[in-house]
Amino acid sequence: MGRRNNEIEPTRFSSFILLSVGLISCALVYACVSLVLRTSGNSSVSDLGSLALVGEDVDGGGKGDLGGGSGRCCRGIDNLELWGAAVKWGSDFKFNSSEECCNACKAMCTGNDGPCLCDTWVFCGNREACGSKFGECWLKKQKDTMQPDRQEEGEKVSWTSGIIFGKGEGIIGMKTKYGTLHIKLLPDCAPYSVAYILQLLTLRHCAGCQFYRAESRGESWDSEGNHIKNAPLGPPFALIQGTLETVATSFKKIPTEDCPTIRRGSVAWIGSGPEFFVSLANHDEWKNSYTVFGSVLPEDMNIAEKIAHLPTKPDVWNNINVSVLEEAIPLVIQRIKTSHGDITTGVKTD
Structure with a gap:
């Protein structure tokens, strides 16, 4: 009988230990799942806000290839x-x-x-x-x-x-009264987009083409476009936005092409166009959401910054606070003369 008692007691303690281990495991699993869901939920909200901040049409954006620039594309x-x-x-x-x-x-x-x-x-x-x-x-x-x-x-x-455009080739100008943004086109990454831009070059005027929204880097990004730690991601959202739809050309939606991470100087479509923006900062938070078809030459970013600081009025798009220019800025698409990679002024007319 004593032997049986000795056998029963370990069994009772074993059951207690197993029950404790089970409860602790469940608690750990619950904590991990809660953390993952909480992190995922926050990311989703952030991403949706970022996608909505640059215009009404966000359905056309896709991930596309994760190329980081012209050298990695061949389309x-x-x-x-x-x-x-x-x-x-x-x-x-x-x-x-x-x-x-x-x-x-x-x-x-x-x-x-x-x-x-x-x-x-x-x-x-x-x-x-x-x-x-x-x-x-x-x-x-x-x-x-x-x-x-x-x-x-x-x-x-x-x-x-x-x-294929070589060094110093494939550069167009977006001329405004505040200066000309020289933009290097990326036909190997966004051939359909570039084909449309080249079509605009054949027009005498780009009636309807304009910038109508301007937001500075504020205190969220430094002068090189790097996000400042713990600073909000907007507003303002560090961009100037406009349209490249002209009354002389029937616009056809641009298919989603290469969508790298937006960097300072990136020129990209919003959705399938013709709305576009020039980024004043590195927007890692926007993921790979926008077709990038060009890049502003670094020495011209001061012109984009100048436009971003013009007088604006508040507006709300998709529940996002934005800043719209008090006066839209007409722009003209120009062809820039080049000679052995050096940019010269003027529009090539021959």
Whole structure:
């Protein structure tokens, strides 16, 4: 009997220990789950607020590729065949993807002086439609990369084409009465966006193009665009915003293209355009939400800052407090003359 008692007591203590361990485990799991949910909830609120702060249309934004800039992108426009003098014959030069073809063109555009040896690539990547031409990669040279020669386009065209801008090339001006913002276009990251901008260059005027919203960096970002620790993320939201829709051109929504993290100087669409903004700060909190099609040259950011400090009036968009310019600022899209990578003043008219 005594032996049985000795067997019963350990069993009773074991049950108590197991019960205690179970309760402690449950408490730990609950604490971890609560922390995760609380952190996730805060991030969601922050992200939604950031997406809404630059305009009404936020549905078009997507994550896209996580490329950090032009050097990491190689995109083209489908169903388009660009013409030009061939520097590599596609019949003897084949790849498995348009990206490889694009990179082959980029490899011929690494010099610091003068134009690229290759500024246009044309690839046939639809096996059924291309037939024996499948995989052909034609590397070409345009007479004028800002007005590329189009052979044909449309659904029946099996080619994908893209253009490459070398150092000092592919720069446009957004002229305002406060100065001209020189912007380096990124056709390898946002080819559809850049094609639209090049279309605007062919117009004598950009009627309707303007900046209408301006918000400074406030006390949340330093002069280099870095966020100050523990400072709010707005308002103000460190940007100037406008539209590139002109009464002379029927605007078609721009597809989501490369959406890197917004940096100081980034020029990006809001949704599918034509609303756009120039960022005055590094906005890591906006994640990868906006197609970036250009970047303001650093020496011109003082002009953007000047616009951001013009008189404004308060407004509310999507429950977000914003600052709208008291007087909208018309802008003109200009082509900037370049010579061996050096920017000169004036609009090229020839």
